[in-house]
Structure formats: C-alpha cells, structure tokens
Amino acid sequence: MPPEPTTDNPSTTSTSTSPSEQLLQEQQQEQQQQPQPQTHTHHTLPPPFTHTPTPLIPLTQGAEALVYRTTFLTPSTPAILKYRPPKPYRHPTLDRRLTKARLLAEARVLVRCRREGVAVPAVLGGDWEAGWLCLEFVAGETVRRVLDWWVEREGWRVKGKEGEGEGEEGEGEGEERDEAMLDLMRKIGRAVGKLHTTGVVHGDLTTSNIMLRPSSPSPPTSTSPNASPNVDEEEEDVSAYLAGTIVLIDFGLAAQSLRQTQEEDRAVDLYVLERAFAATHPTAERLFGEVLRAYGESYPGAKASLRRLEGVRLRGRKRSMLG
Amino acid sequence: MIALGLEGSANKIGIGLISHPSPTAGPIVLANLRHTYVSPPGQGFLPKDTALHHRKWVVRLIKQAMRQARVKIDDIDCICYTKGPGMGAPLQSVALAARTLSLLWGKPLVGVNHCVGHIEMGRAITGATNPVVLYVSGGNTQVIAYSAQRYRIFGETLDIAIGNCIDRFARTLMIPNDPFPGYNVEQLAKKGRNLVDLPYAVKGMDCSFSGILAKADELAVLIGEDVPEAKRLRSEEGELITREDMCFSLQETIFAMLVEITERAMAHVGSSQVLVVGGVGSNERLQEMMGLMARDRGGSVFATDERFCIDNGIMIAHAGLLEFETGVVTRLEESTCTQRFRTDEVFVGWRD
Ligand SMILES: Nc1ncnc2c1ncn2[C@@H]1O[C@H](COP(=O)(O)OP(=O)(O)O)[C@@H](O)[C@H]1O
Ligand SMILES: [Mg+2]
Helix, strand or coil: CCCCCCCCCCCCCCCHHHHHHHHHHHHHHHHHHHCCCCCCCCCCCCCCCCCCCCCCCEEEEECEEEEEEEEEEEEEEEEEEEEEECCEEEEECHHHHHHHHHHHHHHHHHHHHHHHHHCCEEEEEECCCEEEEEEEECCCHHHHHHHHHHHHHHHHHHHHHHHHHCCCCCCCCHHHHHHHHHHHHHHHHHHHHHHHCCCEEECCCHHHHHECCCCCCCCCCCCCCEEEEEEEHHHHHHHHHCCEEECCCCCCCCCEECCHHHHHHHHHHHHHHHHHHHHHCHHHCCCCHHHHHHHHCCCCCHHHHHHHHHHHHHHHCCCCCCC | EEEEEECCCCCEEEEEEEECCCCCCCEEEEEHHHEEECCCCCCCCCCCHHHHHHHHHHHHHHHHHHHHHHHCHCCCCCCEEEEECCCCCHHHHHHHHHHHHHHCCCCCCEEEEHHHHHHHHHHHHHCCCHHHHECCCCCCCCEEEEECCEEEEEECCCCCHHHHHHHHHHCCCCCCCCCCCCHHHHHHHHCCCCCCCCCEEECEECCCCHHHHHHHHHHHCCCCCCHHHHHHEEEECEEECCCHHHHHHHHHHHHHHEEEHHHHHHHCCCCCCEEEEEEEEEEHHHHHHHHHCCCCCCCEEEECHHHCCCCCCCHHHHHHHHHHHHCCCCCEEEEEEEECCCCHHCCCCCCC
C-alpha cells in the first residue's frame, strides 16, 4: 500500500474549495488590472532617423521589425524603413548576432532575387550595426489581408444567398470572381517556384510575407455587405484588383540552399505556407491546392519538391507528441 | 454541473473535481490533487514504471479528492479522462480507472485532449479571452491560436519538445530529477554569467532543439573537472565555463527561440495577448522574457502557477465539462486512448 499523499512530494498539491475559488478570482482581477493593449508602442529610431523634419509614419509592427513609411532621394519616391530594434527579452550578445545575421541575409538575398528577376523590393540602403534597411515601397496589401477580405466577402455572399436555395449557384459571376482568386493563387505558386529556381529558400513563407501589388489603383476596400450597393461593378473591381503582381518580402530567415538539402528546404517552405493557409484562413484552405498545382509546373525540379512535401507533412502528423 | 477529471499522460497522476455553477460564472476548483513519479538522477521515466505508479495512486487520490471536496457520487455529472496525447501505458492505466468508475457509478465518460485541457484551464484562470497560446512541456512545443472552431497549430518543434531538451541536458549534467529537472536547471541558470554560443534554430514559426542539445552535450564534456585545465571550455574573457553557465546559455537560447516564434504568430494573427501553458511555462525566466516581448507589442502575458500549468486533473475535468455541456460524451466502446492526438483535431463546440 502506498503511503498517504503527503506534502513532502512537492508536486502533490491539495487545494480546497474556498481558497481556490478565491484564487481564481484574485488571478482574474490581477489580470484585469494589467494595462490595456495599445496599438502602438513607441520606439526610438537609430540615427539618422532619430530626428527627421517630418516624423516617419509607422506602417506596421511585423514579426520582428518595425516598418515605417518614408521617401528615398525625392519626396515623391516612397520607400520603407525596416528597423529591427534590439529585443529586450534576448541576451544582448545573442541579439546582436541574430540581428546582424538576418539583416545581412535579407539584403543579400533581396539583391540576388532582383538580379534573377524574382519580384521583391529593391534594397536602397542599410546599416547592419544599427539594424535598419531601406527598401522600395510596395504599393499593395499582404496576401494575409487580401484573403481575410475575400473570406469575409465570401461569407456574406453565401449568407445572403441562403434564402434562394443554397448550394448550386450556376451564376457565372461567382465563378469569375473565384477564377480571379484562383488566378492569384497560381501567381503565388509561380512566384515561389521562381524563387526556388534561383536556389533561395524563404524560411518564413507565410501569407503575411507575400504581397499583392494590384494592377487597379483603387482596391475594393469594402468588407461589409452594405458598403457597395452595385454588385456588378464591384465584381469588376475585384477582378481588376486581384490581377496584380505577387511580390515576396521579409527575407530575414532566407538562405541560399545547399544542393544536398535543397529539396527538403523547398518542401519545408511549402509546408510553412500550407499551414499558414490552414491556420489563418481555414475557409480558404482549398485555394492552396491551386498554389501547389501552379508551383508544380513552374520549374523542372518542382515535382520532386512536392513529393518531398508529402514526407514533411507525414512527419508533422507523426510528431504530434512525445519528446 | 460537476466533473471528475483524471490525468496521467506522463509521469504525473492528477485528479481534479471542478464545478461549473452556471454557464456565465467562472469554474470553481473543488479539488486538485497530484502525485509525481520521480525517476533516479541520470534517468528518464519509463512508460512501464510510470503506469505502475499511476495504478498505485489512482484510487487513493480519487478518494482523497472526493473527501476534500465533500462531493458525493451522486453530485458528479461526468467522468473526464485524458484520451491523449501522451505515453501509451500511463494513458491506458488511467483510462482504465475512468472506465471502471463510469461503469461502477453509471456516469458518462468524456475523453479529453490533453493540450486543449491546458488551454482551457489557462484561459479560465487568467481570463485571457483570445490569446496566442504557447504550449510548452516535456512532450510538446506548440504555438496555437483559435480560429473557426479549432485550436490551430501555427508553429511547433520540428524534432524534440523543449521540456525533453531540458530534461535530457539535465541528465547529461547529472542534475537531480526531484522535484523536476527543469526546476533544477532553472535554479542553476540563475547563477550563470557567461553566454556560450549555441546554435539558434528558428524556421518561420517552427523551431528545432535536437541540434542545440547535441552541441550543448558536446560542450558539457569540456567543463568536467577531469578535463585538463588547458582543454577546459572558457569564455572569451578566459573564465572557466561552469555548469551554471551551461544551463544559463541553454535557457537563454531556447527560450529566445520560443519567444520569437510566439511573436511571429502574434504578428501574423494580429493579437497582443499571449498565454503560456504547460510545465515549462512555470519557468520564471521564460515568463519574464515573454512579458518583455508582449510589452513591446503593447500587450501582456498570461501565465498560471504550477498548480495549473503542470499536468493536473482539474484541466481535464474543466475541458471535459465544457465539451459535455455541448452534449458530447464518449461511449464506452470509444473510450480508447491514443499517443498521437493533435490539438487541431478537436472540434471546439463551446466557443464562438
Ligand atoms: N517593401 C514593402 N512595401 C510595403 N510594405 C511592406 C514592405 N515590406 C514590409 N511591408 C509591410 O510590413 C510588414 C512587416 O514587414 P516584414 O518585412 O515582413 O517584417 P517582419 O520580419 O517584422 O515580419 C509586412 O507584413 C508588410 O505589411
Ligand atoms: Mg513578416
């Protein structure tokens, strides 16, 4: 017979009704007293951007960098400043090492991609000690946002049609618009294929790091069903908007793949993108098939990378546990 | 409604009793007991011995929990047990206990995903509504966010789990397993000063630890007292590297990776809340680092103390009861367990 559970086994926790109830409430209160999230925290930019005549406009806080809008040489040439601030959570030695390595990797890969004809922003300047890069401005939207917008739109479209018998809607307009979206997916597949042909793997290929530079200047910004009363006109706008160029960004984790590991590295790129689709845009998951199809036809080695992808997926499912 | 929860997916057996007084009020913890199987230094816990340990403790802990909570058999609405993921033999020993009780008492069963248990308990305790979740334990390393009725995995380890990496390094340095290896590594790390260069392996929102562990193990050989002075590992300033420095360097490196992939997921989904769950989540340095990151993003970190973040029965009871309240039960014929059970396989019917 084992002895009674005692307190000298430090992980035998015993909690009785009232204290734990109290604890739940205490913890909840504590959390509520924490400061409310603000949309922008203030960071000081490194020289020469610390004091600019007109303050730089913060565009967004990415996964590791702060992105500002600025201009390059002439006031009418927009550019962006990508600043990797020191990460307060990271040991300073490790932080310097990583920031420098990533900034250099990004600059090198961008230059190389430009040379090889992959659509990426041009490098305009930079300082790896201070942690900034100045890049060509891409006038567009991340595919992450485009998909959100599309899914939401799709959602209200389906809802709105519920009354008239759901399911089969043979109307051409729906397919056309789907076609525009599928075409965008194919362009993504080809863009990734092109990148891989040059021997580069992205390393962080999510929908936040793929941008659409639309061909029509006015993107349909409506995300609410009431915003556009004229459906036909909007359909045209949508097709025009989606018919743009795919620009790949954010190459901080990119690498020139070695020949031996190339297939695996490429497959992992695709796997990361697949999961970004599945996790962020569950309802758009089927679109990803089109990305892969176009990718498969984009260069001679693509089929082999796709076969490898199956292995990577399988490993993912098997890995569900157990260290 | 009241649920009994049984957890035993790794080396801890946990028994919990929870009450959901009404759909709107928070849950009330009635009892939360746990007993840990501690293996000798330099050794991990084997499935067979762990299962034996759980079998030995399960009845005693349930009895004690019922007594402590002053709950009668009649008061219990369902029996929740860990369906997976975890180690086969320990999972089975606890599932068997759950099935027996279900037949004996005539109560429905609910099989619970261990990871979902951690997430739901963390949300209930901290009040974090829709956070990005970092789930870090001996068997798991996942970055998770909720979307469309599922907890979706954004990033994860590509090889071994973070807790496993720490435990194995502790074994290399012959650090005791009592109370648990990670705790002892954390205490040593607090006294470390020199950062030893270790590989840093982040791939998008995924990461990998096996290369780091291999390198750390390799370097650990060079700090032994039996190594000649001239060959001993030194810092750039020429100081001898200590065990403390090694633990410090390991933690600084692998925690930075965790914080980074969490930050990537937060940026991608546009969230500023982060919830840390799982045993490694009790590490204070990890919590501190996560807090610094979240603050930089104008957000905050939510964490629970070790009663709730280390494997326990209450989280199984809580998540199981949430599911039970949506009308889901696990029929006896289906009350199996599984070593592999991905977080995103569970249909989350209780959230919007
Ligand atoms: N060249 C660019 N033109 C326009 N917007 C950009 C450009 N580069 C980045 N962005 C915007 O800034 C965000 C973050 O930039 P990114 O390079 O991905 O940095 P991080 O590594 O922090 O994710 C992108 O998701 C995008 O919205
Ligand atoms: Mg990015």
